[in-house]
Amino acid sequence: MNFSELSEMVITGQHIAAAEWTxxxxxxxxxxxxxxxxxxVPGMDEIGRRWKEGGIHMPEVLIAARAMKASMALAKPLIAVSGQEMKGTIVIGTVKGDxxxxxxxxxxxxxxxxxFEVHDLGNNVTPEAFVAAAExxxxxxxxxxALLTTTVPMMEATIAALVAAEVRQNVKVMIGGAPVTQALANQIGADxxxxxxxSAVGVTKTLLGVD
Ligand code: B12
Structure with a gap:
């Protein structure tokens, strides 16, 4: 099987061809x-590289992601059946009020x-909903x-809720969004x-110690 064909379909955003190939x-x-x-993964890696270097813009990223998702939708349900492991499980959402x-x-x-196995909770996610999904x-x-300076404090509130529910010691916390900085992460105790x-993929791999 020539997997680079599938990578290329992702990179060029051919979602129907990617689904058929899959x-x-x-x-x-x-x-x-x-x-x-x-x-x-190599296809999305390449898209990430091009996006970071400014070689492509958001529409190209989104059509690549659509092709990736079309293939993933067929492959993912079979992973649970065959007992193969994803690299790690992530719960993601935009904080409450945002x-x-x-x-x-x-x-x-x-x-x-x-x-990675990703559970996307959407936007306006309460600290309680983050805790429930993490559990x-x-x-x-x-x-x-978080994209609003007014909702950034919700990140700290969510971490506090994870601590109160005794979940914090079992999970890493990663944050991002335009007003968010490494200094803020240090300040509120995010990992x-x-x-x-x-970069989020890179940080995730580092936090979990996987390639
Ligand atoms: C699109 C947009 C909207 C859309 C949102 C649509 C949607 N479905 O998301 C709509 C019209 C709904 C909107 C509403 C509002 N918006 Co608005 N919006 C924007 C805008 C123009 C673009 C944001 C965006 O999508 N950027 C593109 C993405 C790709 O970039 P990104 O979000 O930064 O994400 C990247 C990184 O930050 C990082 N990242 C993001 N999340 C995470 C998470 C993790 C874990 C990690 C590791 C990384 C990471 O990776 C991403 C990919 O590279 C920005 C201005 C701007 N240029 O940022 C204003 C902006 C964010 N909005 C703003 C405001 C004020 C509002 C409103 C209050 C306006 C109003 N008066 O109603 C409302 C608030 C609604 C609410 N309660 O949330 C202000 C915020 C000011 C501030 N500092 O707080 C901004 C900065 C505009 C401005 N200059 O005034 N908005």
Whole structure:
């Protein structure tokens, strides 16, 4: 199987071709995790690199992510069946009071493309909802996004809720969003910060000690 064909379909945003290629590969007995790691992850890695260097813009990232998701939708359900492990489990959302989700969605897609199981809670997520999802999904990382200076304090409130529920010691916390900085992460006791989707994948791998 030439997995670089699938990578190329992701990079060029061909969602129908990516789905057909994926179905064909699965029908031929290719392991879904192999398809993710050798086809989708390199494709999204390349998109992340190009996005970081400014070579492409958001529409290209979004159409690549759509192609990645079309393939992932076919491969992912089979992973649970075959008992193969994803690299880690992430619960992500935009904090309470904040409706901005474009950046969070990009980060979410990049993490999924990199082989992580992502539970995206959407926007306006209360600290209680973060805690409940972290408990429900055997979570490795709780990732929070905020775009408003007025909702940034909700990140600290969510960490406090994780501590109160005795979940904090079992999860890492990663934060991001335009007004968020590494200094803020240090100040509120988050474990990681990244300023874009590609860096978020890198920070996630470092936090979990995976490649
Ligand atoms: C689009 C937008 C909206 C849309 C949101 C649509 C949506 N579905 O998201 C709408 C119109 C709804 C909106 C509403 C408002 N907005 Co608005 N909005 C923006 C805008 C123009 C773009 C944000 C965006 O999507 N950027 C593109 C993405 C890709 O970038 P990003 O979000 O920064 O994400 C990247 C990184 O930050 C990082 N990242 C993001 N999240 C995470 C999470 C983790 C874990 C990690 C590791 C990394 C990470 O990776 C992402 C990918 O590279 C910004 C201005 C700007 N240029 O930022 C204003 C802006 C954020 N909005 C602003 C304001 C004030 C508002 C309103 C209050 C306006 C009003 N008076 O009603 C409301 C608030 C609504 C609410 N309660 O949330 C202000 C915030 C000012 C401030 N400092 O607080 C800004 C900065 C505009 C401005 N200059 O005044 N907004």
């Amino acid at each position: 179905q064909n590969a699965l029908d031929q007995g290719v392991e879904p995790i192999e398809l993710i790691n050798k086809g989708l 409706l901005h989700d474009i950046g969070k969605n990009l980060v979410s897609m990049m993490l999924e493309g990199a082989g 429900e999904h055997d979570t490795d990382i709780v990732a929070m996004s 990681g910060y990244a300023d874009d989707g590609a």
